[in-house]
Each structure stands twice: as structure tokens, then as C-alpha cells.
Amino acid sequence: MEAHLPDMSHGQNGRAAGRPLINPIAALCADCRPANRQSPRTNGGRISRPDIKQQHIVIPPGMDIVTEGERSRGVYVVCDGWAVRYNRLGPATRQILDVLLPGDTFALAATISGTSQHSVQAITSVSVCLLNGRQIVSLLKTDAAFAFGVLQVREADERRADARLTMLGRLSAGEKLGYFMVEIYDRLQRRGMANGKGCPFPLRRNDVADALGLSKVHISRALRALRAQALVDIRGQDMFIPDVAKLADHAGYAMD
Amino acid sequence: MEAHLPDMSHGQNGRAAGRPLINPIAALCADCRPANRQSPRTNGGRISRPDIKQQHIVIPPGMDIVTEGERSRGVYVVCDGWAVRYNRLGPATRQILDVLLPGDTFALAATISGTSQHSVQAITSVSVCLLNGRQIVSLLKTDAAFAFGVLQVREADERRADARLTMLGRLSAGEKLGYFMVEIYDRLQRRGMANGKGCPFPLRRNDVADALGLSKVHISRALRALRAQALVDIRGQDMFIPDVAKLADHAGYAMD
DNA sequence: CGTAATCTTGACCAACGTCAATGTTCGTGG
DNA sequence: CCACGAACATTGACGTTGGTCAAGATTACG
Numbered sequence: 001m002e003a004h005l006p007d008m009s010h011g012q013n014g015r016a017a018g019r020p021l022i023n024p025i026a027a028l029c030a031d032c033r034p035a036n037r038q039s040p041r042t043n044g045g046r047i048s049r050p051d052i053k054q055q056h057i058v059i060p061p062g063m064d065i066v067t068e069g070e071r072s073r074g075v076y077v078v079c080d081g082w083a084v085r086y087n088r089l090g091p092a093t094r095q096i097l098d099v100l101l102p103g104d105t106f107a108l109a110a111t112i113s114g115t116s117q118h119s120v121q122a123i124t125s126v127s128v129c130l131l132n133g134r135q136i137v138s139l140l141k142t143d144a145a146f147a148f149g150v151l152q153v154r155e156a157d158e159r160r161a162d163a164r165l166t167m168l169g170r171l172s173a174g175e176k177l178g179y180f181m182v183e184i185y186d187r188l189q190r191r192g193m194a195n196g197k198g199c200p201f202p203l204r205r206n207d208v209a210d211a212l213g214l215s216k217v218h219i220s221r222a223l224r225a226l227r228a229q230a231l232v233d234i235r236g237q238d239m240f241i242p243d244v245a246k247l248a249d250h251a252g253y254a255m256d
Numbered sequence: 257m258e259a260h261l262p263d264m265s266h267g268q269n270g271r272a273a274g275r276p277l278i279n280p281i282a283a284l285c286a287d288c289r290p291a292n293r294q295s296p297r298t299n300g301g302r303i304s305r306p307d308i309k310q311q312h313i314v315i316p317p318g319m320d321i322v323t324e325g326e327r328s329r330g331v332y333v334v335c336d337g338w339a340v341r342y343n344r345l346g347p348a349t350r351q352i353l354d355v356l357l358p359g360d361t362f363a364l365a366a367t368i369s370g371t372s373q374h375s376v377q378a379i380t381s382v383s384v385c386l387l388n389g390r391q392i393v394s395l396l397k398t399d400a401a402f403a404f405g406v407l408q409v410r411e412a413d414e415r416r417a418d419a420r421l422t423m424l425g426r427l428s429a430g431e432k433l434g435y436f437m438v439e440i441y442d443r444l445q446r447r448g449m450a451n452g453k454g455c456p457f458p459l460r461r462n463d464v465a466d467a468l469g470l471s472k473v474h475i476s477r478a479l480r481a482l483r484a485q486a487l488v489d490i491r492g493q494d495m496f497i498p499d500v501a502k503l504a505d506h507a508g509y510a511m512d
Numbered sequence: 513c514g515t516a517a518t519c520t521t522g523a524c525c526a527a528c529g530t531c532a533a534t535g536t537t538c539g540t541g542g
Numbered sequence: 543c544c545a546c547g548a549a550c551a552t553t554g555a556c557g558t559t560g561g562t563c564a565a566g567a568t569t570a571c572g
Binding site for chain 3: 172173214215217218221236
């Protein structure tokens with residue numbers, strides 16, 4: 001696999017490449033989110049609006065934060081920990097749609113449409129900030145700059161989703177696994193949550209399998225192959241990537 | 257496969273189920289789009305804004321309308337014909353991300369971020385309306401109701417993308433094919449472009465293969481199996497679905 | 513009517529899934 | 543500190559799905 005999957009960067013305008021996109025919804029919770037404190041950039045003077053009611057919740061590992069079909073309780077910001085967004089297809093089958101990392105938001109679509117179309121499960125212990133859905137919607141309907149900022153983040157998410165679809169459709173198991181891991185590494189690295197050689201990785205083999213549409217047994221085999229090529233390794237709750245560029249190249253992941 | 261994939265409906269609020277979401281961008285081109293004329297519902301009095309410059313273009317089958325990496329030329333509305341949004345992974349490999357039908361829009365993300373991350377190819381002869389990107393962006397930045405409407409459509413698209421990811425990851429070839437066809441039928445039917453038993457289907461086996469991550473040979477085999485079960489048939493440029501509910505059930509597609 | 517493109521079919525093969533046995537890790541209580 | 547059990551991970555053996563190759567059949571179109 002030589003060709004590269006589409007660019008995953010968050011560059012927001014050709015001229016502003018390199019500046020990460022600020023999520024205006026996550027910014028509402030800037031005071032409570034460690035990942036935010038590290039990038040106190042401009043966001044139109046809208047850091048921390050006291051009029052949006054907030055509620056902090058800590059969810060233990062394995063528990064669902066929102067469930068498919070349930071009525072929206074508001075918009076969530078992940079302050080700490082990892083979660084996954086998933087769909088269930090049967091009692092023993094699920095597809096993980098995305099991994100949610102600190103600084104990500106979820107359940108906006110559910111808030112706009114009324115009910116959630118997917119579940120979100122805590123992988124580690126997760127601390128979230130719940131924002132008042134009604135107020136978010138009214139802000140979106142009246143504040144164009146806010147709505148535009150959210151739309152920008154949405155479009156960037158859509159690119160990531162497109163790239164994930166491409167890799168699910170066309171890569172081999174080993175490439176999928178490499179792609180998945182380097183994508184997570186890259187996202188964490190941009191948030192200052194990775195060092196040059198690795199980052200946390202609390203997902204189980206089963207979770208990885210559910211994200212890539214493979215069996216957990218095959219994840220073991222594919223990982224062994226990647227390990228043998230010194231592309232990536234998982235030890236305990238952490239992943240190590242000896243040469244990020246090499247892994248990205250192997251998986252067709254465009255870094256910048 | 258008994259369980260259903262997530263609901264694809266465009267119901268915009270629990271209370272407003274059944275009313276299709278209006279795409280505010282497509283509405284700017286209401287006067288030129290057949291599919292729009294059939295649903296002259298309220299969209300805040302914003303039907304047809306003469307101040308957004310428009311240009312009509314007809315693209316012959318097989319030609320790219322936008323190309324990955326190229327600078328945005330504006331936002332497009334499909335007035336007539338079919339196109340596909342895709343990523344190329346090599347000279348002989350591509351992944352189709354979505355099928356674009358009359359009434360759909362594309363290249364908004366490219367307009368917001370500067371360059372396009374994917375290509376769009378005409379399947380049939382396609383007639384599009386090109387809207388001025390700068391003016392769309394300035395409208396998004398100043399008109400909150402407009403931006404909110406676009407965000408709503410985006411969220412609905414994201415649901416469809418989530419469901420597609422789920423099916424790509426977890427369904428068998430036959431289920432994927434059934435899902436793909438009934439999804440297209442459903443989308444056309446909502447736009448009044450299908451009768452009770454079928455609809456146009458100008459895609460080649462190769463296109464279907466590229467959309468589902470399968471080989472074109474296997475598409476033939478899977479189609480034969482579906483045909484044998486009287487679930488769906490393709491004859492020439494049209495598809496026929498004897499029993500839509502039965503096919504939807506087979507593929508785990510949630511109709512309403 | 514002839515040529516090119518597309519579609520179908522069969523034969524064969526590689527990738528991945530499933531099952532089941534064995535290792536490993538980690539938390540818990542003695 | 544050690545013993546135990548539960549959850550998770552790895553490995554091997556084997557079956558199935560879907561890919562590849564190549565040869566006809568069909569369709570579209572000049």
C-alpha cells in the first residue's frame with residue numbers, strides 16, 4: 001500500500017495551517033478541561049460562558065454514558081479518559097464508530113435531532129462535562145460565529161470519518177491496525193498527550209477488533225506481525241511507535 | 257443478521273418526524289433544481305437568493321467534477337444526474353465514500369478549509385449548480401439560522417456515514433449489497449424519484465464494488481444470490497425491489 | 513454488423529473467522 | 543507475601559468468505 005489516505009490535518013485554512021481548530025463547544029468548558037488549558041488561543045473571547053449550565057460526571061470503565069435510542073440529555077465534553085462511540089448489531093456484535101479522547105465532544109447530533117443514534121461507552125474511568133442542550137441549540141441558532149465554528153469542527157470530523165471509511169474498505173488487516181494506532185497517536189500528540197515514542201492505549205484487543213471490523217484473534221496476529229517489523233508495540237496500557245513516519249507510511253496515514 | 261442498523265431518517269425533531277430536512281444550500285438553487293420544486297416547504301423565506309452568484313455546468317459521464325487536492329471553486333448542488341464522492345488509494349484502487357443524487361450538495365468542506373480532500377466523478381451526465389464559495393462562507397458566518405440549518409443537514413449526513421461504516425465493518429457481502437441498494441432506493445423515494453417497485457440505477461458493478469470494498473466479481477455473485485431470493489434485481493440502468501421491507505430487513509436497514 | 517466495454521461464470525487461492533486449548537496479567541483475600 | 547480466580551491475550555488447527563485470473567457471454571454503440 002503506497003498511496004496515502006486523505007490528509008487528516010486540522011489546518012483550517014490554507015493560510016492558517018498548523019493552528020489546530022478550536023472546538024467552540026469544548027471551549028465552553030475550558031475551565032474544567034486539562035487539554036484545553038494547554039491551548040488558550042483566541043476563540044472570539046468566548047472562553048467559559050457562565051450562563052451555560054454545567055454538570056460534571058465521572059463514569060466508571062465499561063459503563064454506557066449514552067445509549068442508542070435514548071432521549072438527549074445535552075452535549076458532553078470529555079474532560080479526561082477514553083470512551084468509544086458505537087452501534088450494536090446484535091447481542092455479540094458491535095461496530096465502534098470512533099474513539100473519543102479528552103477534548104472531544106459528543107451527543108450534539110442527538111441534541112439537535114432529539115434522540116441518540118448510537119451509544120457511548122467508557123473505556124477507562126471517564127470524566128465528562130454535560131452542557132445544557134437547549135442552551136447550546138439556542139446559541140447555535142442565534143450566534144453565527146459559534147455555529148460556524150461548530151460547523152468547521154464537524155467538517156474536519158467528516159474528513160476523518162471519510163478516511164476511516166476508506167481504510168475499512170480497502171486496507172488489509174495489518175494496515176488497518178497500523179492506521180488505527182497511528183491515528184490515535186497523532187490525535188493525542190496534537191493535544192500534548194503523547195511523547196515522541198508512544199502514548200497511552202487502554203483499549204482491549206476486543207475493542208480494536210470492533211473498531212476495525214476484524215476478529216479479536218486476528219488482531220493478535222496482525223499485532224504480532226507489526227511488532228516483528230518494529231512498527232508498533234502494545235505493552236500493558238501503552239503503545240510504542242519506534243518510528244512514527246514509518247508506521248504512517250505503512251498504513252497510508254497522512255500525518256500533517 | 258437480525259438487528260437493525262441505526263435509523264437513517266431525516267426526522268429533524270421527535271415532534272417533526274416525517275418532514276424532510278431542507279438543505280439551506282440546495283435551497284439557494286431552488287429555481288434550478290427539479291427535486292426542489294417538488295417540496296416547496298418553508299425554509300425561512302430564503303428560497304432563491306439572487307445575490308449568490310450561480311453558474312450552471314454540465315459534466316459528461318466519467319469526468320471528475322472536483323479532484324482531490326485541488327483548490328475549492330465553490331459549493332456545488334446536484335441538479336440532475338448521479339455522481340460519486342471517492343478517494344483514490346492507488347492507480348487501480350479507490351473507495352467510493354458516497355453516492356450523490358439530485359438535491360445533494362458537495363465541496364462545502366473544501367470551501368471552508370481551502371482544498372478538497374476527495375474527488376467527485378460524474379456517473380451519468382450530471383448538471384450541477386456552482387455557488388460562490390466566498391459568499392456561502394460569509395452567509396454562514398453572519399446568518400445563524402442559515403448556519404444552523406446547514407449544521408442540521410451535516411448531522412444527518414453524519415448519521416448516514418456512521419451507518420455506512422457499521423455496515424462496511426460488520427455485514428456480509430450480500431448484506432452490504434442489499435443495504436447499499438435499499439439505501440439508494442430510500443433516498444430517491446423520499447425525493448419522489450422512485451416508484452413503488454424500483455428506481456434508476458446507473459452504477460456499474462465496478463462502482464458498487466468500489467463503494468462496498470469488494471471485488472466486482474463478487475458483486476456479480478452476491479447479486480445473483482439476492483436475485484435468487486427475489487430481494488432485488490438490476491436490469492439495465494434500473495433496479496427493481498419486489499418487497500422493499502423484506503430487502504431492508506435482510507440488510508438491517510432501518511427505513512423510516 | 514463489428515468492436516469495445518461490461519458482465520458472468522468457474523477454478524483456484526489467500527485472508528480472515530471460529531473454536532478450543534494454553535498463557536498471561538491483575539486484583540483479591542488469606 | 544503468596545494463592546487463587548477472573549478477565550484478557552496468544553497460539554494452533556481448520557473452515558469459510560471473498561479475491562484473482564482467465565475464459566466466455568452479453569450489452570452498448572458506432
